[in-house]
Amino acid sequence: MGFRYLLRRLALMVPVFFLVVTVIFFMIRFAPGGPFSSDRNVSPEIMRNLEAKYHMDEPLMQQYFRYLNDLIHLDLGPSFKHANRTVNEIIGEALPVSMELGFYSLVWALVIGISAGMFAALKPNTLFDYIPMSISILGICLPTFVIGPAMILVFSLWLGWLPVAGWDSWQDRILPSLTLGFAYAAYISRLTRGGFMEIRSQDFIRTARAKGLSEGKILVKHALRGGILPVVSYLGPALAGIITGALVTESIFAIPGLGRFFVESATNRDYTVVMGTSLLYFTLIFVCNLLVDILYVVLDPRVKYE
């Protein structure tokens, strides 16, 4: 891959990042209500002081430039709601949790998804195909807020094997990562199946078959690389989504991840946290997509970037 291509992609990130900062900054500020509005109103004096504390008494443009300046110094500012925390600290605490949860979920998703997909592709239009694919339809249709509580009911309350919620021991990791991973596994299995079906009709597979290779060997040695390409392109956004968008899973299993901050900050009008988490999400998507593009070149010899 061209080094220049990489550079170009990274250079492109700068103006897009700037645009995202600007749009979010003004959008959240134009939303009705502010970080200090509550159902118990305070006197105008107190409100003025609260606003002064967070520089909200300054003209909007000045606040914007102040934010940009802080951002350049990688300072995301103090949280409005969590008074004794900075946004950097909040992300510093919550991101590792989200990444850990995301990692396990992704492992589940890939292991279950790819093996189910390959299994189905091996004997298409038989029971081996129909059963995993039906389950995957279920996985796509059933939202996490159904799967999660159902798993808790079975594994925690009926069988008593695993804790209901929490994030301390390794046992705490199992149910949430399965819940979150299941939906992704479902997609991945269908994408894998599709990818493999397409690859299997290609000439080079027929050649391999003509050479007398076993079906399993063909699958692993020849078809795998091309077959999982659709999965790879799905992984970019999935990875970003899995890390920041696990709100429901986090809520069901009481996990201290980033997803909750992502949503709560918007409802709290916690301006700095909204900015911080959104920018992080943007960066994650950008980086994940870039990684996927690089992976494409490694996996598919036909793809070249100039």
Add this chain to the structure above:
Amino acid sequence: MTRHNFSVKIQGIVFSLFLGCAALAAPEQVFNRGNGGEPKDLDPQVVTGVPEFHIVENLFEALVAKDPKTLAPIPGVAESWQVSKDQKTYTFKLRKNAKWTNGETVTAKDFIYSWTRLLDAKTGSEYAGQGFYIKNGKAFNEGKIKDASQLGLKAVDDFTLQVTLENPTPFFLSLLYHHSLYPVHKATVEKFGAKWTRPENFVSNGPFQLKKWEMNKVISVDKSPTYWDADKVKLKTVNFFPIDNHNTEEKMFRAKQLHVTDEPPQEKMEFWKKDKSGVFHSHPWLGSYFYWFNMTKKPMDNKLVRKAIALAIDREKIVTYVTRGGQMPGQMFTPPGTGGFKPKAVLPKDLSRLQEAKDLLAKAGYPGGKGLPPIEILYNTSESHKKIAEAIQQMLKQNLGIQVTLFNQEWKVYLDTLQSKNYTLGRQGWIADYNDPNTFLDLLVSDNPNNKGGYNNKAYDALIAAAGKETNTEKRLGLFQQAEDLIMEDFPVLPIYIYTRVYLLATNVGGWDDNIEDIHPFKYVYLK
């Protein structure tokens, strides 16, 4: 690994899991509380919410504490107190063995610092109003007086605090339990700024000390060895879990991961009510659920329309079939029992005065609801508020022929809409800040910033002002009754129900008393 080995391992895991669960059930004096949301802070002068209160009431000790059974004022940091004849000067004798967690002694100056801090506009305390009862408190907060020494606070010596009030304030002792009036450690606050509430910096004076704070995960407090009455404290550790998902919380309770929940999910209410194990608790609470009438806009500027609506709501049906948590129909505005006040139940529980409502509406010029400008119920997005609004919508249509539309908004937008009076009927829940009728009735005073309906009645304002100065309890409650009567005449609000507190509490918990203020100091709680 052989098959045998593997099964031994599995057994080991299952056994350790079992031990883990058993550890919670055994009286190891580690209490786990489901505590609603993540606290925004633990600074007594800054926090506003109920989850925060549950924690800080155990980390700090007030000047005057409360008996969890009777709610009567009992000695806290103050051993004793004297009230002057005019009820405007309180002299507190502080105990000499009250200590901060760093070993320093709690003195009268600590209270003066903390209360001045509460009133200092720079602190930005949303509860600064709790200090307005202190002489010059309001003027100082508004910047009309710059010199803090003019506040009615005086340290006669290290252990004698003299407080002068603006007016005789009969509920002043009860007010002292409010978190905004807890003492904070000056040197710590000044050294660490906003970060003083982190576990590594935290200094407090209560039965427990802050040990751990992991956001959205847990806040742990341990018994404080420096607390003067530490012998009474039986719990070793209390863990506060910020679980906002009621379903998760309920499941954790069933798996014995929690000893008490914040609230069971509404759809499970019937199930738990029928449960015979004794874990379901429901008791009256000092809270009023009502709708504001926007009196600045047509048609709610018309008293007849407001009254007609107030008489056409079947409150009994709402609490029986909609809220289902044992709530009480809102036949009055102030919850009965607030500070010993028993307001008359004026509004009907059911539709017994429906004809009167119909006549009133006709008299207002809208017979059968004809010609009435559109009415909209504003509420913040939530399944339970929606159900109540739907019930009222249907009742008004059926009973008075009034067409009502529902309008839900996200929390902050709803607050904004309410504040800018851009609504006709707007939902509000109000929980008492202290156990006195004033906490509710003051809400409708014309210049109260929380008076969102625009009620402006000089006679009403005068009654509340007079009650603030009255020293005779009976006369004072009489004044409050007159204020209630005025509300039931003018209808600035539409009372719907009186709150109950509903939660699940493990049966092995002792020292926990259900009370109207929902106060359960962990100083007295233990595991059996």
